[in-house]
Amino acid sequence: MNDKVRSLIRENNILLFDGAMGTQLQDRGLQPGQSPEEFGDRHPEVIGAIHADYLQAGAMFLTTNTFGGTSFKLPHSLDPQAFNRKMAEVARGVAGTRGFVAGSVGPTGELLAPLGKAGFAELVDAFARQISGLAQGGADLILIETQFDLGEIRAAVVAARRVCDLPVAVSMTFESGTSLTGTSPLTFLDTMQNLGVDLIGTNCSLGPEGLEEIVRAMLPRARTPLLVQPNAGLPILENGRTVFPLQPQAFAERMTRFPALGVQGVGGCCGTSPAHVRAMAKAMREVRINLQSPTSHPDMVLTSRSTSVCVGLEEPMVVIGERINPTGKKQLTAQFQAGEQSLAMEMAVQQIAQGARILDVNVGAPMVVEENLLPELVSRLAARFSAPLSIDSSKVEAIGAALECYPGSALVNSISGEAGRMESLGPLCKMFGAPFVLLPLAGKDLPETSTQRLKIVESLLRKSEDLGIPRHLILVDALALTVSSKPESAKHCLQTIRSCREEWNLPTVLGLSNISFGLPARELLNSTFLTMAMSHGLCAVIAHPGARRVQEALAAGEVLLARDPQAKSFVRNYSGWAAGDGAVTVKAADSSTASAGAARKEVGTL
Template sequence: MTRKDFRDFFDNGIVILDGATGTQLIKSGMPVEACPEKWAAENPEPLITVQKNYVEAGTQILYTFTMGGNAIKLAEYGLQSQTRELNRRLVEITREAAAGKALVAGDISSCGMLLEPYGEVSFEESLESYREQVRGLLEGGVDLFVIETMLDIQETRAALIAIRELCDLPVMVTMTFEDGMRTLMGTDPVTALVTLQSLGADAVGCNCSGGPAEMVDILKAMKPYARVPLIAKPNAGKPKLVDGKTVFNMDVDTFCSYVPLLIEAGANALGGCCGTAPEYIRKLSRIAQKFTPQKPVKPIFGMASSNRQTVLVHQDLPLTVIGERLNPTGKKFLREALIQNNMDKVAALAREQMEAGAALLDVNAGVPGLDETRVLVNMVRAVLDAVPLPLCLDSSSPEALEAALRIYPGRAVINSVSGEKVKLERILPLAAKYGAMFILLPIDDSGVPETAEERIRIIQKVYEAAKAYGFEKEDILVDGVVMTVATGGHAAGETLKVLKWCTDNGFNTVVGLSNVSFGLPARENINAAFLAMAVANGLSTAILNPNNQQLMDIKRASDVLKARDPGAQEYIRHYSSQETKNGQAAQPAKAKPTVYDAVLKGMSEEIADVVLTDLDKGILPQDIIDNSLIPAIQKVGELYEEKKYFLPQLIKGAEAMQKAMEVLEPYLEKGAVTGTGKKGRIVLATVKGDIHDIGKNIVALLLRNYGFDVLDLGKDVPADRIIQAAKDNNADIIGLSALMTTTMIEMPKVARMAAEAGLKVKIMVGGAVLDQEYARSFGAHYSKDAYSAVKLAESLMQGAESDICP
């Protein structure tokens, strides 16, 4: 199936996908402790029966039973060497079940482990694991691919790149979002969509992510920015344990009553996830046939993203500021920091520019004598760890750009692609491969054209080349090329002509301001005046120093005068919250970070120096703990609960506190610390039959960082081993995790055995399929996420008996 065939396939109505397969196979006898892929390959008849039932119910795209078929996941069973063969065989089984009546999609999902820097799996290791799976799926003859149930946009990118590097078949991608419409790693629906459709996904959406009601809002958020069809595959509500069996609380009629709402919200393809069965798909299909789907629209905005945030660029929106200070040219302090590989300075500059009003950050690693590829990659990682802003990757080196683009977890902007032969032949293809926006620099091998007419000719030439790669005008920022007025009085006028032409012809634009005043005194006045003139001619973005108060004042005022700030709301908000002097906002004094700030911002590499500075000032170690560290980590937790922080910030905050404690411990008298130290001993395990341990690993990390003594037994742990470990280690708490509805029934067994053994332990449980009611049914305590687990453990150690998360 070609990608064009796939697009045409959606013109005929709502596309019907399948429902849950794993739970159907367990009903058919698949043991919960078995490797699902291996068992299905050796017992094809139950799988064929289930999949035929879905086809007969109306399924048009049938997923292969290979969700856990990547090499890293199969290694949990010692089967990594069989990756290609298992995937090939399972495609053959699904093709037999489809019998030509449905398309076969090769199903790919998470490796079950966190990627660096939050886990031990590197991006390339993840990508190679997916490559091996993709090879097997291709050998089996899939029509297309689906990447599903993904929690991390970076891992999703690895899977998508693996497919794109091996073939050009269509790819559908669905992410899983938690309460608050963010993934576990903090990616919102729009950011996921922008990143994935730019990288080459042919349809994007969500699966799992709760029931159908929750998915309506997710689809509504995505729809205005979707160039591709949208997918919804919800669960049948919430799972419950009834007579020792897992059931979901949403019946067929209730589930399917949401079909009109999902289609109205923008769904072009519908199916079911956990708890659904062929009868759900049958009724869903009948209802969907009555509706005409909304076709994808062409967004008018330029859209750049990080892993946590999307920035929209357009001539009718407020001027977008690209911070220029992460460029070592003319900045001795930054050049020295890069030579010393001091990424703390890089992170600090990133935070400073974001707080000053930058929406994107330009990142340049061009220092003579340094390995630009290595430095640029390190800078990208450091900046994205510090701030959520999208990045503009500023390099003329194809090698450095590709290395940075490969690990960049969003949609970057490349600075720049020009009419020069090497740029068109080497950098434009990189922008296409990694789905980046790019700055179009209207120069060619002859140099910088002096006139606007010559620059416009180059713009048209580069745009024609870009269209061949699938780029639209919205994907491009045209640089007007600013030359100094000191040597040519008409230089600024030529740039303004280019900006006006681009605005009239639907291009977004960008300028770097500083060149215009080069060689003149009082340069800031020239820069500010030119900025206002450029905005008047439609300028969309500007590369400037956001710490320059005069430029930022002109930017805000220009937005009001050009009606880019409706009702002057942003202007009023900014200046009403500032102390003013002579009608202008006063420039706040720069302050060094405090210990509190360092924890709140996750400054794990810088906090040691901050703590030592406080000690040098005579602040007592215990006061640093009581007045700074503990309030800060509590605030981190509050922000996490409010969905303002996400897993990366939670981990970074805990790591910063741990680094601070390592500095303070030698200064403390033994036993003098309150609020820290070992709070209790906890045995953690993912229960028997379940090999999912991302959530459990995160809980272990946070519990240790918050002062608990944690023994992590791993995954697929039998109940008797858990009980023995609790006995041997005199545990205060047993923590149990389960992601599967088929393995959650192991938890009551552990609780019963603990009681029979006379253990005085509290049991806390967690996992996507659990809830408070289930935990209470066997006397356990429930936590909904990693931070809640820490708070729950603290309350249990203090003697609290409530199973409600504090």
């Protein structure tokens, strides 16, 4: 049956969902304070009757009475899996072959650590039990709805993927522009698209007008069909009772605007009734989906809980701050060995101030248990900074643990051609919707020529395709090797950048500082090479964001590549520029921090 839902989506049909369950239950005997789940378990015939009304009204999707169906919310008397299965069976019985069953999965009420105390694995387990019940009971679609936290949603999606292969719809609720824990509609969309869910939606909190704004915020990058389930207007108090004022006909008229915007799924949330669905179903007969092409089409989007960073030819170059890495840094190594993170947190502050839009996080050093420290540091950085992270480790377990506690789409750095690496990390990245750096290294020899590099890329792409990993999760490292030992390597790197674009339309990244190893004036060579690489289509760079020449190269490069409209940003920052201002300023900035000693030393290794 799930293939049928996927076909329905693919064939661009309007998907008619049903309306509210809660308000219907109140009309049919649910007492204030009583759990709808408990009520439903006792009176499945009432639930069935509501489903039947919605089906009769024209709904294609009947939503199970399982909104609070995880162990966190269910009364202890109810077994989550059995309860969810029972509710799904009720809906299934009514839908028969005339409709589909959407298994409702609401929030657990718990917050993931560090915001709350729930662990990722704990949430996944709870969702998994609920969803396996829904699947067993005959659900056609898992509808993760009315969610407000990106991390929790991810746990639910991971759980759904673990226990079934049903299509997954995810719907978030937004108040005053962001979700309760700070996620914007666009960042929600970006993260969900990375996860590869089947429908992305918004529901509850607002009426059709309010949700139209949310939808419009998502549209510029929406490649996935959208689902909208508004309340019947904004609630008002009438005689001490909450009332949703939008009447069926008015609601239905409002709802017809969504297909015109390209939205595929429509339904109702709080305050909507079979009458609303009937009016909507009727109104939708006159309407067709006006498919919108995204106006922004980056190659890749990285997200934190609150922020999206686009990577692509039409996007400004993305600087990935390289400094949280103990290699060659004594003080940082010592801190990591002692389990301390203050220096890393300072480096994060500094790099963001210097223009890094992603922070690479590497804790690999002798006597550091990366599996413990990496997720811990990632978690702290994620709680404090909005810049998405790049999780950099040679240890698959450490990366897995870090991905679990990261709410957005972190970058995984990296998957090379090393035996078994793609097989172990690839599925992890796919499951977590985590973009990754594809590193064209295989075997002992460095691939000097672009031809050699492209061959490794090609073989890794084949593997990733076999694993079902979508292209928009792949960022190729073009390999900046040291020109002092391999003089042609810069040219091969530029060619690799171009070929990845021409052959596979893939974006590229590189670690900048290698190129100048062993030569004087490294910042000059680095910034010059960065300029070249930008002009050949490089999209991101792993670098020290404080290097003034690198900043200048980026600023001037954006103007020349027509990505700084009217050169506004350049004019703002460089009007007083003179060629003589240089690393002097950078050094001053570095030495003004508490970690001056370490920072100065590291500037020296640029």
